[in-house]
Amino acid sequence: MGVEKNIVTDTISALFEEQPEGPKYRVLSSALRRGIDQGHLPEGTRLPPVRDLAWRLGMTPGTVARAYTLLTDENVLTAEVGRGTFVSYKDEERPPLYITRPMTPGTDGIEMVNLFTARLPDLGQIALINDGFRRLAERPDRALLDYPTASSFAATRQAVVDWLDHVPLGSLQHEDIVLSHGAQSGISLVMQAVLRGRRPVVLVEELAYPGFRRAAELVRAEIVSVPMDEDGIVPSALAELAHRHEAQLLCTSPELHNPTALVTPPKRRHEIADVVRRGGFDILEDDSTFLGETRSESYRALLPEHGWFVSSISKTLTPALRVGFAIAPQSRRSELRRVAENGFFGLAKPLADLIGDLLTRDETREIVRSVRRRNAVYVRAAVNALGGHDIGWHEEAPFVWLRLPSGWRAAAFSRAAEAQGVQLRPAEEFSPRNGFAPHAVRIGMNAQVALSDFEAALGRLRRLLDNPPEQILV
Template identity: 80%
Template sequence: MSVEKNIVPDTIFALYARQPEGPKYRMLSAALRQGVAEARLPPGTQLPPVRDLAWRLGMTPGTVARAYTLLTDEDLLTAEVGRGTFVSGQAEQRPPLYITRPWREGPDGTEMVNLFTARLPDLGQIDLINDSFRRLAARSDRALLDYPTAAAFAPARQAVVDWLTAVPLGVVHHEDVVLSHGAQSGISLVMQAVLRGRRPVVMVEELAYPGFRRAAELLRADIVSVPMDEHGIVPSALEEIARKHEGQILCTSPELNNPTAIVTPSERRRDIAEVARRCAFDILEDDCTFLGETRAESYRALLPEQGWFVSSISKTLTPALRIGFAIAPQGKRQTLRRVAENGFFGLARPLAHLAHDLLIRDETREIVRSVRRRNAVYVRATVNALGGYDLGWHQHSPFAWLRLPQGWRSAAFCLAAEGQGVQVRPAEDFAPRTGFAPHAIRIGMNAQIALPDFEAALARLRCLLDNRPEQEMMA
């Protein structure tokens, strides 16, 4: 190779060595971007072949090809068939799709805007919880030396019943309630109470909260996904699957599907309940994510002897305390209670007292209303920024579901978003492991960051959507 041809790979090598640690393709793309910006790689410069540069930098050809592709998508490079890859001569470049930054996460130097999950703002919860702890500490309770008992937890269970007064659950007595360590614990308790046999079958929505599948896997159950349409589970498909696989329980979130934000209307719920009656399976309803007023009857009301209900305070007040509750259908309270007692004896007494104190206070309900209002502000910002695309949302949802335009795959988009300093969650996390995942992402309403910062993160996502990789190829 001539001296002139050595100049370009040597320049790239020097730039690459100066980049902060991170994924190699990002370090290389940042080095090339810097070389162009500093005119060390002027327009028209031919870059080394992929294999040659990979050997020079000690990485795989696929890594180099990935970096080249990213910068080609930005119009920083051009690829000419039969000739090679060149630095673009265009005067104006498309906004960068990927930004390499120090790859750090944590309290110190965190660079990412976390939209991977919803985060609650502090609208008085911290002071309220601390006050409840002080009230708890002031109690003179000799029972702190005893194991939990059902009788001792009666006030806390009644507080749960009163807390859920607006939810159409049918007839509920406090003895139908079991306190759990968050909703995930409640889901596991219900499955243990229902499932029987060596390989029981759990049916879930084809796009569903992944905790359903995790709980089923722990119990060595087979998991079968049920097709959905714009209204939720398709009743005819559910009946076919239930009969074919002898499904024992259906796990669903009809009030607000996680992740799609689909709300199952009343008529569809009644059709699904009729399928459950005919096929004799139970329904576990997870009601954790919906922040508004309940609109339709729960499956516990529609199926008094087959409907289980699980909820928590994680999305409305705080996820830190891990306070949840499971409610058994008629005739099943002893089974549910026995599972809890045999599994962990029951919630710790102080935590049960804390749950009681929080749920009966008027201040708590006012804070929940404030959380609901604040969440709606962030939802509106999301719709304003991304509503031109295929966006699933609800004003009382802590997340939005974005179906990506042609040219983007969810994994690639999530990587691109991270490059822009924004973390989002891919559809694959909600789909069955062996099933098809749509090209979509879930965006969490992170109300712990200021609204302008949240809007700026959405603007970066919008830039990615507006400049998708295959745009020119499809034109």
């Protein structure tokens, strides 16, 4: 049944005004629910276009789109491509909100839960990004016909400066930043800017994000692992190895170590910074996995001449856009910029403009806060299920680190978990190729599966942990 467009808009506006104050997308979604429940917005009613309702209510289109998306996910509304958004009929079958991949044959039809890596839930990002694309398409920009230049990205780089205002990075100007295709690309750019000679040496933590090693291999660097303890890199070992191998770069993740989730405390950071300063080499800090507000000084702040920094939006907003930020010491910004310009000229201008738009919107920061809260729910579920075993965790980490009990090896446990419908990442993936790998696995927080399914997967892991094989499996 249909209702005239202006009547619907007036009805929603009146309902909106009656709601208590709060985040606008929540107020609007509550108003729509109330209108539907009370019959003011009957089944089949076509809601106003996002832009029209946003103008009427005095909010951004992204806020309206987020409220629509929230109710569409709950099957209160139905979105039809090319037609609009409608109040759902009560007897409509709801499409599955969570998608799982079937297991390979021979596993009794159990559905696979992928905990190999973290996966973000949609808490408004899709609507926000789509609205950003629409806003971008409306710009009459002649730059779409030109090669990008350094000045082309000034506004987006300044947006990054503001976006990272919570990170103690020392003196930061937008000219210090190069936009990269994700944090991994940023790591490669820094290595190309820093490393010299035929066989440079890169130091990494003995358990390290695999991307460090892969990037070093691409530039034909030798990779040397540095011992760690419960606070991170051991300074005395770092000093000895850096001197022995004439190392040029140390790669580390002190705010949230990947994969163990440990945090390097300020005192240890200062000790490591002293070693780097005396040794005269560079240090690259990767901050792309930490979801929270950084509290400790970065190595870029501690070492203004030697500290490089890499981050991205992949773990906090979306990995699909593949956008990261590489930040140089101010005295060496030209080295980093030259590598980017010689390698790929820079991001596509429309993508850079989209990122600049997203990073300056209040809705984006609210979505990131929502992502952090949702991730914390999944982390707590993991701790509750596995807390009787040895785990490393942080509420603002998108993974937990599980040290296996006696009887299990990482590879064997991963195979047994997959047979039970759970994909994990074994410690071997974070260890040197010819080095020792601890008996441990990393479990990603996949918030794209329902919490009940996530908890069921953890329950299957718990049964494996509580019943190790009588013989050690390899």
